[in-house]
Amino acid sequence: MTAHRSPAPDDGVFDVGFAAELDRLFRWRRDVRRFRTDPLADGLLEEIIASAELSPSVGNSQPWRWVQVVSPERRAAIREAFGDANAEALEGYRGDRARVYAGLKLSGLDDAPVHLAVFAHPDPGQGDGLGRRTMPETVEYSVVMAVASLWFAARARGIGVGWVSIIDPARVHAALDVPDDWRLVAYLCLGYPAAASEVPELETVGWQARTDAARRRLTR
Secondary structure: OHHHOOOOOOOOOOOHHHHHHHHHHHHHOOEOOOEOOOOOOOOHHHHHHHHHOOOOOHHHOOOEEEEEEOOHHHHHHHHHHHHHHHHHHHOOOOHHHHHHHHHOOOOOOOOOOEEEEEEEOOOOOOOOOOOOOOOOOHHHHHHHHHHHHHHHHHHHOOOEEEEOOOOOHHHHHHHHOOOOOOEEEEEEEEEOEOOOOOOOHHHHOOOOOOOOHHHHOOOO
């Protein structure tokens, strides 16, 4: 395995120590819902986004669009949209499952110092359509890759990220007044975690444990 040899400078090969640290980063990349309210250090958000911009994209189209939400009015509209969607989701559960759901901390919208909406431009001129004529959904897949890259870049710098998926994309569009053809991929909260843990919170509270990879792997 090439990762075990000593790499030469700038040859794109990483040693086993780096691979172990990368695995540790993967374990610590948790969905954070409990944040301190401290603002991020100056320039840190820009640094994290710059790392995320290195993410691969179909046809090198870079279809992601970052929207930082700072307006109190717009943030209030997002909180309201989440509250309505969360109440509707709770109605879909019964018994113990409803009780556990009601006690879950499902967003960090109130405390996270940074709100970042990530959209996909469905037909960016960049890339001239390469690689997406047969699979146009690769535009959104590329944006998901950028979100993952941002998540790891943030965690490596001590910043937690939470993905707010219990929300109506149409209401996010309306609240943020972005172009009609942009598609919401992720609404993210970023900030310093209130507590550190490598165990997913949903596992800690008994909602869903992680399962063995063999359950999701096929050989053909």
